[in-house]
Amino acid sequence: xxxxxxxxxxxxxxxxxxxxxxxxxxxxxxxxxxxxxxxxxxxxxxxxxxxxxxxxxxxxxxxxxxxxxxxxxxxxxxxxxxxxxxxxxxxxxxxxxxxxxxxxxxxxxxxxxxxxxxxxxxxxxxxx
Numbered sequence: 730x731x732x733x734x735x736x737x738x739x740x741x742x743x744x745x746x747x748x749x750x751x752x753x754x755x756x757x758x759x760x761x762x763x764x765x766x767x768x769x770x771x772x773x774x775x776x777x778x779x780x781x782x783x784x785x786x787x788x789x790x791x792x793x794x795x796x797x798x799x800x801x802x803x804x805x806x807x808x809x810x811x812x813x814x815x816x817x818x819x820x821x822x823x824x825x826x827x828x829x830x831x832x833x834x835x836x837x838x839x840x841x842x843x844x845x846x847x848x849x850x851x852x853x854x855x856x857x
Contacts, residue, residue: 795823
């Protein structure tokens with residue numbers, strides 16, 4: 730199963746979304762993804778983010794004071810409604826508070842891949 734990881738560029742915290750997860754983003758302690766509490770560029774309940782069952786990641790502004798922005802043709806552009814964030818793409822809460830997302834394999838999938846690689850290799854003689 731793939732996951733989508735949202736990374737706060739300031740705090741470096743990673744927030745993992747599994748498919749079907751929806752989380753709130755903001756300064757408030759009741760947000761699922763809490764930004765720096767003293768940063769007034771980010772509203773208490775700034776945006777929602779969702780990794781849907783089709784594998785798409787969306788961010789949606791919750792009528793915040795400073796909006797949600799993405800880079801389009803080298804310029805920060807305010808977006809409205811659900812906006813799809815692609816793996817490796819950044820978005821901004823207000824004009825400065827940057828977060829980015831990337832798709833990753835879950836730990837279980839990585840462990841299964843490692844087991845398969847080990848099974849595919851020759852048997853190792855540990856008695857030598």
